[in-house]
Amino acid sequence: MSPENHFILPYLIILLLSLSPCCISRFHNYLLDNFNGEEYGGNYLGVYPSYYNPIRGVKFCNSGKKEQGYSPYLKKLQGRLASAGKTKTVDVLKYGAKGDGKTDDSKAFQKAWKEACSSSSKVIFVVPGAKDFSYHLKPIRFKGPCISDIAVQIAGTIIASDDRSNYKKDGRHWLVFDKVINLSVGGGGIIDGNGNTWWENSCKINKKKPCKGAPTALTFYKCKNLVVKDLRIQNAQQMHVSFQSCTYVEASNLVVHSPEKSPNTDGIHITGTQNIQLTNTTIATGDDCISVVNGSENIQANNISCGPGHGISIGSLGSRNSKVHVSDVMINGAKLSGTTNGVRIKTWQGGSGSASNITFQNVDMQDVKNPIIIDQNYCDQDAPCKQQSSSVQVENIFYRNITGTSASKAAIDFNCSKSHPCQGIVLQNVNFTGNVDAGVEKVTAVCNNVNIQNVGTVSPRCPA
Ligand SMILES: *[C@@H]1O[C@H](CO)[C@@H](O)[C@H](O)[C@H]1NC(C)=O
Ligand SMILES: *[C@@H]1O[C@H](CO)[C@@H](O)[C@H](O)[C@H]1NC(C)=O
Ligand SMILES: *[C@@H]1O[C@H](CO)[C@@H](O)[C@H](O)[C@H]1NC(C)=O
Ligand SMILES: *[C@@H]1O[C@H](CO)[C@@H](O)[C@H](O)[C@H]1NC(C)=O
Ligand SMILES: *[C@@H]1O[C@H](CO)[C@@H](O)[C@H](O)[C@H]1NC(C)=O
Ligand SMILES: *[C@@H]1O[C@H](CO)[C@@H](O)[C@H](O)[C@H]1NC(C)=O
Ligand SMILES: *[C@@H]1O[C@H](CO)[C@@H](O)[C@H](O)[C@H]1NC(C)=O
Numbered sequence: 092m093s094p095e096n097h098f099i100l101p102y103l104i105i106l107l108l109s110l111s112p113c114c115i116s117r118f119h120n121y122l123l124d125n126f127n128g129e130e131y132g133g134n135y136l137g138v139y140p141s142y143y144n145p146i147r148g149v150k151f152c153n154s155g156k157k158e159q160g161y162s163p164y165l166k167k168l169q170g171r172l173a174s175a176g177k178t179k180t181v182d183v184l185k186y187g188a189k190g191d192g193k194t195d196d197s198k199a200f201q202k203a204w205k206e207a208c209s210s211s212s213k214v215i216f217v218v219p220g221a222k223d224f225s226y227h228l229k230p231i232r233f234k235g236p237c238i239s240d241i242a243v244q245i246a247g248t249i250i251a252s253d254d255r256s257n258y259k260k261d262g263r264h265w266l267v268f269d270k271v272i273n274l275s276v277g278g279g280g281i282i283d284g285n286g287n288t289w290w291e292n293s294c295k296i297n298k299k300k301p302c303k304g305a306p307t308a309l310t311f312y313k314c315k316n317l318v319v320k321d322l323r324i325q326n327a328q329q330m331h332v333s334f335q336s337c338t339y340v341e342a343s344n345l346v347v348h349s350p351e352k353s354p355n356t357d358g359i360h361i362t363g364t365q366n367i368q369l370t371n372t373t374i375a376t377g378d379d380c381i382s383v384v385n386g387s388e389n390i391q392a393n394n395i396s397c398g399p400g401h402g403i404s405i406g407s408l409g410s411r412n413s414k415v416h417v418s419d420v421m422i423n424g425a426k427l428s429g430t431t432n433g434v435r436i437k438t439w440q441g442g443s444g445s446a447s448n449i450t451f452q453n454v455d456m457q458d459v460k461n462p463i464i465i466d467q468n469y470c471d472q473d474a475p476c477k478q479q480s481s482s483v484q485v486e487n488i489f490y491r492n493i494t495g496t497s498a499s500k501a502a503i504d505f506n507c508s509k510s511h512p513c514q515g516i517v518l519q520n521v522n523f524t525g526n527v528d529a530g531v532e533k534v535t536a537v538c539n540n541v542n543i544q545n546v547g548t549v550s551p552r553c554p555a
């Protein structure tokens with residue numbers, strides 16, 4: 092690019108942005124804000140996939156039904172909840188909860204929720220207690236929509252019934268917030284799925300047992316304007332926290348923890364959810380730290396610590412020939428240690444649709460087995476997966492400032508599909524060395540059916 096363009100372009104971007112400021116997704120706004128010609132050697136338009144072209148980026152605004160910017164809603168919500176105004180306090184102890192760790196407190200919680208949900212003034216739903224308060228709960232659904240804003244303050248421990256016969260009606264959920272709008276959940280307490288009995292009965296642990304799903308500890312289903320913060324979620328029966336079909340979510344200061352050997356215990360699962368920001372969160376479990384699947388858009392994760400576990404994952408996508416869509420994902424600032432994967436995109440053969448506009452940046456990995464991986468031949472079943480011609484398209488994936496040590500030889504592994512090669516893959520300032528303690532002296536990049544551009548330092552590199 093000529094030096095003239097180099098100077099004009101930023102102004103052009105600003106001009107275009109000022110003409111249509113609201114219609115660019117946060118993701119692209121972010122990229123544009125950080126679009127700095129110097130850092131990219133002034134050659135960015137030639138190097139980046141088309142979507143980094145700021146002029147085309149503007150075009151992609153306003154895709155119609157999308158609501159703009161999520162933080163205003165949440166700021167308003169947090170403001171209202173914190174304001175002096177009339178507030179009703181609903182304390183579960185006043186509704187008969189014992190908090191003694193033995194008594195089933197489900198009925199008391201249900202009664203208290205009914206009261207909270209029908210209040211005409213904002214509500215603080217209190218689950219009191221220091222460490223010595225432990226509330227034993229069967230599966231329970233906190234149903235909305237409610238009349239007013241609700242802040243759930245969990246100070247004690249909520250522990251799941253481990254009698255599996257209590258889960259007969261719905262074997263896949265323990266705590267569910269269902270269609271609650273303008274909700275905040277926090278308080279510094281603990282949510283404990285008491286998962287041991289489920290793990291022992293998993294077919295991944297005991298081959299003689301049938302393969303059946305287990306409950307997700309905490310599910311937010313069709314919630315809108317949601318804040319989740321300052322909680323520890325541990326020992327989930329299966330997944331720890333799932334955001335399902337939610338919009339406008341801020342989740343922060345969470346600790347998610349279960350043993351490395353616990354099967355399928357994803358940390359944070361995001362499905363069918365748009366506009367979610369996950370910040371300052373530490374995850375150590377037996378499966379993916381974060382998994383983002385179909386129908387999710389505008390996903391941001393910042394300052395994530397992960398490990399042990401299976402890493403940060405987009406997917407799996409496209410199982411059983413499904414059509415899927417995931418786009419605008421930004422993982423910015425993560426530390427992974429001792430995980431089996433680092434940043435992974437996994438799709439099954441036979442699916443369709445796309446996973447696109449995904450950025451992983453500022454990630455440090457130590458002793459990670461597959462640090463950077465795209466697997467379009469993912470197959471997590473006993474029977475071998477047969478070759479199929481259709482595939483989920485993987486495109487516009489950006490890896491930037493990613494460093495660390497690999498616990499296997501293939502620090503970079505792009506196993507893309509022959510029929511739908513990975514497109515627009517950019518690596519910038521990526522540097523892996525072998526983890527010598529794990530016996531890995533030299534690392535390589537395995538690159539099949541992938542269209543790659545390298546910028547700056549990239550080591551290892553795909554063979555030319
Ligand atoms: C990815 O970004 C490009 C360029 O901004 C845009 O044209 C495309 O629609 C985006 N893809 C998706 C699936 O949002
Ligand atoms: C939720 O909050 C938004 C904006 O703060 C408000 O407009 C809306 O009426 C609230 N909805 C409910 C169901 O409380
Ligand atoms: C994340 O942590 C930093 C440092 O403690 C703090 O300044 C920031 O406000 C936190 N972010 C959120 C969303 O809680
Ligand atoms: C990152 O998150 C951790 C909690 O997981 C927090 O202690 C730390 O201050 C955060 N750092 C930054 C830079 O926000
Ligand atoms: C994928 O997500 C979209 C949007 O949420 C949904 O309409 C569609 O049914 C989902 N597809 C599958 C196979 O779940
Ligand atoms: C690169 O990432 C590391 C963390 O992995 C961070 O400390 C450093 O500031 C980042 N560099 C840039 C230029 O953003
Ligand atoms: C790609 O994935 C397929 C299916 O998992 C596997 O058989 C093959 O060995 C992989 N190729 C590479 C180069 O990793």
Ligand SMILES: *[C@@H]1O[C@H](CO)[C@@H](O)[C@H](O)[C@H]1NC(C)=O
Pocket residue numbers: 522523524548550
């Ligand atoms: C990659 O990282 C290693 C270990 O930190 C360092 O010795 C090496 O100089 C780096 N390579 C480049 C090209 O920056």
